[in-house]
Amino acid sequence: MDLNKFFWINEPENHSFGENALIFETEPGTDFxxxxxxxxxxxxxxxxxxxxxRPEFTFSVASRYSPSQLFDQAGVVIYLDSENWFKASVEYETAEISKLGSVVTNLGFSDWATADIKGGQEIQMTYRLSRRKNDFLIESAADGKTFHQMRIFHLVKADGPIQVGVYACSPLQSSFKAQFEDFRFGECVWEAYQ
Incomplete structure:
Protein backbone atom coordinates (compact mmCIF):
# COMPACT_ATOMS: atom_id res chain seq x y z
CA MET A 1 0.00 0.00 0.00
CA ASP A 2 1.29 3.47 -0.90
CA LEU A 3 1.83 5.24 2.42
CA ASN A 4 2.67 8.47 0.57
CA LYS A 5 -1.08 9.03 0.24
CA PHE A 6 -1.53 9.05 4.02
CA PHE A 7 -1.70 12.31 5.95
CA TRP A 8 -1.67 13.32 9.61
CA ILE A 9 -4.39 14.40 11.97
CA ASN A 10 -2.54 15.78 15.03
CA GLU A 11 0.93 14.99 13.68
CA PRO A 12 3.41 13.77 16.35
CA GLU A 13 6.84 15.32 16.59
CA ASN A 14 8.67 12.04 15.98
CA HIS A 15 7.62 9.70 13.16
CA SER A 16 9.14 7.77 10.28
CA PHE A 17 7.84 5.82 7.30
CA GLY A 18 9.41 2.62 6.00
CA GLU A 19 8.40 0.15 3.32
CA ASN A 20 4.74 -0.49 4.16
CA ALA A 21 5.45 0.50 7.78
CA LEU A 22 5.03 3.49 10.07
CA ILE A 23 6.60 4.20 13.47
CA PHE A 24 5.75 7.17 15.64
CA GLU A 25 6.04 8.32 19.23
CA THR A 26 2.99 9.50 21.13
CA GLU A 27 2.87 12.73 23.05
CA PRO A 28 1.42 13.00 26.59
CA GLY A 29 -2.19 14.01 27.14
CA THR A 30 -3.47 12.80 23.77
CA ASP A 31 -6.77 10.98 23.16
CA PHE A 32 -10.02 10.74 21.19
CA ARG A 54 -15.04 3.40 -2.16
CA PRO A 55 -18.37 2.46 -0.53
CA GLU A 56 -17.07 -1.08 0.08
CA PHE A 57 -13.53 -2.13 1.06
CA THR A 58 -11.42 -3.95 3.63
CA PHE A 59 -8.44 -2.31 5.35
CA SER A 60 -6.04 -4.26 7.57
CA VAL A 61 -2.87 -3.47 9.49
CA ALA A 62 -0.65 -5.05 12.15
CA SER A 63 0.17 -3.01 15.25
CA ARG A 64 2.82 -3.38 17.94
CA TYR A 65 3.69 -1.21 20.92
CA SER A 66 5.24 -1.29 24.38
CA PRO A 67 2.98 0.69 26.70
CA SER A 68 4.43 2.80 29.48
CA GLN A 69 1.33 3.88 31.43
CA LEU A 70 -2.37 3.26 32.01
CA PHE A 71 -4.63 3.93 28.99
CA ASP A 72 -1.82 3.87 26.38
CA GLN A 73 -3.38 2.61 23.13
CA ALA A 74 -2.65 1.99 19.45
CA GLY A 75 -4.88 0.68 16.66
CA VAL A 76 -7.11 1.61 13.72
CA VAL A 77 -9.26 4.68 13.18
CA ILE A 78 -11.94 6.14 10.94
CA TYR A 79 -12.02 9.92 11.23
CA LEU A 80 -14.75 12.07 9.70
CA ASP A 81 -14.59 15.05 12.05
CA SER A 82 -14.21 15.70 15.79
CA GLU A 83 -17.73 14.45 16.55
CA ASN A 84 -17.95 11.49 14.15
CA TRP A 85 -15.27 8.82 14.24
CA PHE A 86 -14.31 5.28 15.27
CA LYS A 87 -11.27 3.71 16.90
CA ALA A 88 -10.27 0.16 17.87
CA SER A 89 -7.20 -0.79 19.88
CA VAL A 90 -5.71 -2.58 22.83
CA GLU A 91 -5.71 -0.19 25.78
CA TYR A 92 -3.12 -0.92 28.47
CA GLU A 93 -4.23 -1.41 32.07
CA THR A 94 -1.64 -3.52 33.90
CA ALA A 95 1.12 -5.99 33.10
CA GLU A 96 -1.45 -8.77 33.59
CA ILE A 97 -4.51 -7.39 31.79
CA SER A 98 -5.46 -4.95 29.04
CA LYS A 99 -8.67 -4.09 27.21
CA LEU A 100 -9.33 -4.94 23.58
CA GLY A 101 -11.90 -2.34 22.74
CA SER A 102 -13.57 -0.02 20.29
CA VAL A 103 -15.23 3.37 20.42
CA VAL A 104 -17.94 4.55 18.04
CA THR A 105 -18.68 8.27 18.12
CA ASN A 106 -21.81 9.51 16.39
CA LEU A 107 -22.99 13.13 16.54
CA GLY A 108 -20.65 14.05 19.38
CA PHE A 109 -21.21 11.13 21.78
CA SER A 110 -18.79 8.21 22.25
CA ASP A 111 -19.48 4.67 23.39
CA TRP A 112 -16.90 2.12 24.52
CA ALA A 113 -17.10 -1.67 24.11
CA THR A 114 -14.32 -3.81 25.62
CA ALA A 115 -13.13 -7.32 26.41
CA ASP A 116 -10.36 -8.15 28.87
CA ILE A 117 -7.28 -9.75 27.33
CA LYS A 118 -3.83 -10.72 28.54
CA GLY A 119 -1.50 -7.76 29.15
CA GLY A 120 2.26 -7.68 28.67
CA GLN A 121 5.30 -5.53 28.06
CA GLU A 122 4.70 -5.67 24.30
CA ILE A 123 1.23 -5.65 22.78
CA GLN A 124 0.61 -6.96 19.26
CA MET A 125 -2.68 -7.05 17.37
CA THR A 126 -3.77 -7.14 13.74
CA TYR A 127 -6.99 -5.36 12.80
CA ARG A 128 -9.27 -5.85 9.82
CA LEU A 129 -11.88 -3.18 9.11
CA SER A 130 -14.52 -3.73 6.42
CA ARG A 131 -16.96 -1.18 5.04
CA ARG A 132 -20.36 -1.56 3.39
CA LYS A 133 -21.56 2.02 2.90
CA ASN A 134 -22.35 3.41 6.41
CA ASP A 135 -21.96 0.01 8.09
CA PHE A 136 -18.67 -1.45 9.28
CA LEU A 137 -17.21 -4.66 10.69
CA ILE A 138 -14.12 -4.56 12.90
CA GLU A 139 -12.17 -7.77 13.55
CA SER A 140 -8.94 -8.51 15.39
CA ALA A 141 -6.33 -11.27 15.32
CA ALA A 142 -3.78 -11.71 18.10
CA ASP A 143 -1.80 -14.13 15.91
CA GLY A 144 -2.17 -11.96 12.79
CA LYS A 145 -4.16 -14.68 11.00
CA THR A 146 -7.26 -15.85 12.88
CA PHE A 147 -9.71 -12.95 12.95
CA HIS A 148 -12.51 -12.62 15.48
CA GLN A 149 -15.39 -10.17 15.26
CA MET A 150 -15.25 -7.29 17.73
CA ARG A 151 -18.41 -5.51 16.60
CA ILE A 152 -20.60 -4.36 13.73
CA PHE A 153 -21.39 -0.64 13.84
CA HIS A 154 -22.90 2.26 11.94
CA LEU A 155 -21.47 5.75 11.37
CA VAL A 156 -24.27 8.22 10.68
CA LYS A 157 -22.10 10.66 8.73
CA ALA A 158 -20.13 8.07 6.70
CA ASP A 159 -22.25 8.37 3.58
CA GLY A 160 -19.39 9.50 1.34
CA PRO A 161 -15.57 9.48 1.38
CA ILE A 162 -14.03 8.68 4.77
CA GLN A 163 -10.56 8.86 6.28
CA VAL A 164 -9.22 5.53 7.52
CA GLY A 165 -5.87 4.55 8.98
CA VAL A 166 -4.03 4.11 12.27
CA TYR A 167 -3.80 6.01 15.52
CA ALA A 168 -2.04 5.97 18.88
CA CYS A 169 -2.30 8.11 21.99
CA SER A 170 -1.25 8.53 25.61
CA PRO A 171 -4.14 10.02 27.62
CA LEU A 172 -1.98 10.49 30.74
CA GLN A 173 1.53 11.90 31.10
CA SER A 174 3.35 9.20 29.17
CA SER A 175 4.80 8.48 25.76
CA PHE A 176 5.52 5.32 23.80
CA LYS A 177 6.55 4.17 20.34
CA ALA A 178 3.85 2.64 18.13
CA GLN A 179 4.69 0.53 15.09
CA PHE A 180 2.31 -0.33 12.26
CA GLU A 181 3.13 -2.59 9.33
CA ASP A 182 1.63 -4.72 6.59
CA PHE A 183 -0.93 -2.12 5.51
CA ARG A 184 -3.50 -3.65 3.13
CA PHE A 185 -6.43 -2.07 1.33
CA GLY A 186 -8.62 -4.05 -1.06
CA GLU A 187 -11.93 -5.63 -1.93
CA CYS A 188 -14.45 -6.06 0.88
CA VAL A 189 -14.16 -9.52 2.49
CA TRP A 190 -17.25 -8.97 4.65
CA GLU A 191 -20.00 -10.84 2.88
CA ALA A 192 -23.22 -9.00 2.16
CA TYR A 193 -26.20 -10.11 4.24
CA GLN A 194 -28.70 -12.13 2.17
Whole structure:
Protein backbone atom coordinates (compact mmCIF):
# COMPACT_ATOMS: atom_id res chain seq x y z
CA MET A 1 0.00 0.00 0.00
CA ASP A 2 1.29 3.47 -0.90
CA LEU A 3 1.83 5.24 2.42
CA ASN A 4 2.67 8.47 0.57
CA LYS A 5 -1.08 9.03 0.24
CA PHE A 6 -1.53 9.05 4.02
CA PHE A 7 -1.70 12.31 5.95
CA TRP A 8 -1.67 13.32 9.61
CA ILE A 9 -4.39 14.40 11.97
CA ASN A 10 -2.54 15.78 15.03
CA GLU A 11 0.93 14.99 13.68
CA PRO A 12 3.41 13.77 16.35
CA GLU A 13 6.84 15.32 16.59
CA ASN A 14 8.67 12.04 15.98
CA HIS A 15 7.62 9.70 13.16
CA SER A 16 9.14 7.77 10.28
CA PHE A 17 7.84 5.82 7.30
CA GLY A 18 9.41 2.62 6.00
CA GLU A 19 8.40 0.15 3.32
CA ASN A 20 4.74 -0.49 4.16
CA ALA A 21 5.45 0.50 7.78
CA LEU A 22 5.03 3.49 10.07
CA ILE A 23 6.60 4.20 13.47
CA PHE A 24 5.75 7.17 15.64
CA GLU A 25 6.04 8.32 19.23
CA THR A 26 2.99 9.50 21.13
CA GLU A 27 2.87 12.73 23.05
CA PRO A 28 1.42 13.00 26.59
CA GLY A 29 -2.19 14.01 27.14
CA THR A 30 -3.47 12.80 23.77
CA ASP A 31 -6.77 10.98 23.16
CA PHE A 32 -10.02 10.74 21.19
CA UNK A 33 -13.22 10.88 23.28
CA UNK A 34 -16.48 12.85 23.20
CA UNK A 35 -18.67 13.68 26.21
CA UNK A 36 -20.31 10.38 27.26
CA UNK A 37 -20.10 9.65 31.01
CA UNK A 38 -16.78 11.42 31.61
CA UNK A 39 -18.00 14.75 30.27
CA UNK A 40 -14.70 15.75 28.68
CA UNK A 41 -13.91 16.18 24.99
CA UNK A 42 -10.54 15.12 23.59
CA UNK A 43 -9.66 15.37 19.91
CA UNK A 44 -5.87 15.37 19.85
CA UNK A 45 -4.81 11.72 19.36
CA UNK A 46 -2.24 11.12 16.61
CA UNK A 47 -3.82 9.61 13.50
CA UNK A 48 -2.31 8.84 10.11
CA UNK A 49 -5.07 8.30 7.56
CA UNK A 50 -5.86 8.00 3.87
CA UNK A 51 -9.04 9.09 2.11
CA UNK A 52 -11.19 6.12 1.07
CA UNK A 53 -13.78 6.93 -1.58
CA ARG A 54 -15.04 3.40 -2.16
CA PRO A 55 -18.37 2.46 -0.53
CA GLU A 56 -17.07 -1.08 0.08
CA PHE A 57 -13.53 -2.13 1.06
CA THR A 58 -11.42 -3.95 3.63
CA PHE A 59 -8.44 -2.31 5.35
CA SER A 60 -6.04 -4.26 7.57
CA VAL A 61 -2.87 -3.47 9.49
CA ALA A 62 -0.65 -5.05 12.15
CA SER A 63 0.17 -3.01 15.25
CA ARG A 64 2.82 -3.38 17.94
CA TYR A 65 3.69 -1.21 20.92
CA SER A 66 5.24 -1.29 24.38
CA PRO A 67 2.98 0.69 26.70
CA SER A 68 4.43 2.80 29.48
CA GLN A 69 1.33 3.88 31.43
CA LEU A 70 -2.37 3.26 32.01
CA PHE A 71 -4.63 3.93 28.99
CA ASP A 72 -1.82 3.87 26.38
CA GLN A 73 -3.38 2.61 23.13
CA ALA A 74 -2.65 1.99 19.45
CA GLY A 75 -4.88 0.68 16.66
CA VAL A 76 -7.11 1.61 13.72
CA VAL A 77 -9.26 4.68 13.18
CA ILE A 78 -11.94 6.14 10.94
CA TYR A 79 -12.02 9.92 11.23
CA LEU A 80 -14.75 12.07 9.70
CA ASP A 81 -14.59 15.05 12.05
CA SER A 82 -14.21 15.70 15.79
CA GLU A 83 -17.73 14.45 16.55
CA ASN A 84 -17.95 11.49 14.15
CA TRP A 85 -15.27 8.82 14.24
CA PHE A 86 -14.31 5.28 15.27
CA LYS A 87 -11.27 3.71 16.90
CA ALA A 88 -10.27 0.16 17.87
CA SER A 89 -7.20 -0.79 19.88
CA VAL A 90 -5.71 -2.58 22.83
CA GLU A 91 -5.71 -0.19 25.78
CA TYR A 92 -3.12 -0.92 28.47
CA GLU A 93 -4.23 -1.41 32.07
CA THR A 94 -1.64 -3.52 33.90
CA ALA A 95 1.12 -5.99 33.10
CA GLU A 96 -1.45 -8.77 33.59
CA ILE A 97 -4.51 -7.39 31.79
CA SER A 98 -5.46 -4.95 29.04
CA LYS A 99 -8.67 -4.09 27.21
CA LEU A 100 -9.33 -4.94 23.58
CA GLY A 101 -11.90 -2.34 22.74
CA SER A 102 -13.57 -0.02 20.29
CA VAL A 103 -15.23 3.37 20.42
CA VAL A 104 -17.94 4.55 18.04
CA THR A 105 -18.68 8.27 18.12
CA ASN A 106 -21.81 9.51 16.39
CA LEU A 107 -22.99 13.13 16.54
CA GLY A 108 -20.65 14.05 19.38
CA PHE A 109 -21.21 11.13 21.78
CA SER A 110 -18.79 8.21 22.25
CA ASP A 111 -19.48 4.67 23.39
CA TRP A 112 -16.90 2.12 24.52
CA ALA A 113 -17.10 -1.67 24.11
CA THR A 114 -14.32 -3.81 25.62
CA ALA A 115 -13.13 -7.32 26.41
CA ASP A 116 -10.36 -8.15 28.87
CA ILE A 117 -7.28 -9.75 27.33
CA LYS A 118 -3.83 -10.72 28.54
CA GLY A 119 -1.50 -7.76 29.15
CA GLY A 120 2.26 -7.68 28.67
CA GLN A 121 5.30 -5.53 28.06
CA GLU A 122 4.70 -5.67 24.30
CA ILE A 123 1.23 -5.65 22.78
CA GLN A 124 0.61 -6.96 19.26
CA MET A 125 -2.68 -7.05 17.37
CA THR A 126 -3.77 -7.14 13.74
CA TYR A 127 -6.99 -5.36 12.80
CA ARG A 128 -9.27 -5.85 9.82
CA LEU A 129 -11.88 -3.18 9.11
CA SER A 130 -14.52 -3.73 6.42
CA ARG A 131 -16.96 -1.18 5.04
CA ARG A 132 -20.36 -1.56 3.39
CA LYS A 133 -21.56 2.02 2.90
CA ASN A 134 -22.35 3.41 6.41
CA ASP A 135 -21.96 0.01 8.09
CA PHE A 136 -18.67 -1.45 9.28
CA LEU A 137 -17.21 -4.66 10.69
CA ILE A 138 -14.12 -4.56 12.90
CA GLU A 139 -12.17 -7.77 13.55
CA SER A 140 -8.94 -8.51 15.39
CA ALA A 141 -6.33 -11.27 15.32
CA ALA A 142 -3.78 -11.71 18.10
CA ASP A 143 -1.80 -14.13 15.91
CA GLY A 144 -2.17 -11.96 12.79
CA LYS A 145 -4.16 -14.68 11.00
CA THR A 146 -7.26 -15.85 12.88
CA PHE A 147 -9.71 -12.95 12.95
CA HIS A 148 -12.51 -12.62 15.48
CA GLN A 149 -15.39 -10.17 15.26
CA MET A 150 -15.25 -7.29 17.73
CA ARG A 151 -18.41 -5.51 16.60
CA ILE A 152 -20.60 -4.36 13.73
CA PHE A 153 -21.39 -0.64 13.84
CA HIS A 154 -22.90 2.26 11.94
CA LEU A 155 -21.47 5.75 11.37
CA VAL A 156 -24.27 8.22 10.68
CA LYS A 157 -22.10 10.66 8.73
CA ALA A 158 -20.13 8.07 6.70
CA ASP A 159 -22.25 8.37 3.58
CA GLY A 160 -19.39 9.50 1.34
CA PRO A 161 -15.57 9.48 1.38
CA ILE A 162 -14.03 8.68 4.77
CA GLN A 163 -10.56 8.86 6.28
CA VAL A 164 -9.22 5.53 7.52
CA GLY A 165 -5.87 4.55 8.98
CA VAL A 166 -4.03 4.11 12.27
CA TYR A 167 -3.80 6.01 15.52
CA ALA A 168 -2.04 5.97 18.88
CA CYS A 169 -2.30 8.11 21.99
CA SER A 170 -1.25 8.53 25.61
CA PRO A 171 -4.14 10.02 27.62
CA LEU A 172 -1.98 10.49 30.74
CA GLN A 173 1.53 11.90 31.10
CA SER A 174 3.35 9.20 29.17
CA SER A 175 4.80 8.48 25.76
CA PHE A 176 5.52 5.32 23.80
CA LYS A 177 6.55 4.17 20.34
CA ALA A 178 3.85 2.64 18.13
CA GLN A 179 4.69 0.53 15.09
CA PHE A 180 2.31 -0.33 12.26
CA GLU A 181 3.13 -2.59 9.33
CA ASP A 182 1.63 -4.72 6.59
CA PHE A 183 -0.93 -2.12 5.51
CA ARG A 184 -3.50 -3.65 3.13
CA PHE A 185 -6.43 -2.07 1.33
CA GLY A 186 -8.62 -4.05 -1.06
CA GLU A 187 -11.93 -5.63 -1.93
CA CYS A 188 -14.45 -6.06 0.88
CA VAL A 189 -14.16 -9.52 2.49
CA TRP A 190 -17.25 -8.97 4.65
CA GLU A 191 -20.00 -10.84 2.88
CA ALA A 192 -23.22 -9.00 2.16
CA TYR A 193 -26.20 -10.11 4.24
CA GLN A 194 -28.70 -12.13 2.17
Missing amino acids: WQRTYYGFQNDNAHACVVQAD
